[in-house]
Amino acid sequence: MTISAFPVLERGGSGLELTDPGMTLRDYFAARAIGPLLQQIEVYPDENWRIALAIDAYAMADAMLVARERAPS
Structure with missing residues (x-):
């Protein structure tokens, strides 16, 4: 199941309608992880x-999604 971050809801004929799903929660988590990873840029020594x-940011995002599923409500 894909969870959206920042979906756009607008008034439509039958109430609120989803007009844009926004970014995925995984993308949001990855974007938030980039900053702290950039603080350690020396860990990434080559031209790639x-x-x-980006791979590390998405790995962190995936870990956050797993932790989110395991956390008690």
Whole structure:
């Protein structure tokens, strides 16, 4: 199941309608993880640092989604 962050709801003929799903929660978590990872840029020494950084950000996002499922409500 994909969870959206910042969906856009607008008034329509039958009440509120989803007009834009927004970004996925996974993308939101990855975006939030980029900043702290950039603080440790020396960990990424070669010319492919952008790809490695993105992979790590999404790995962190995936871990956050797993933790979210396991956390008691």
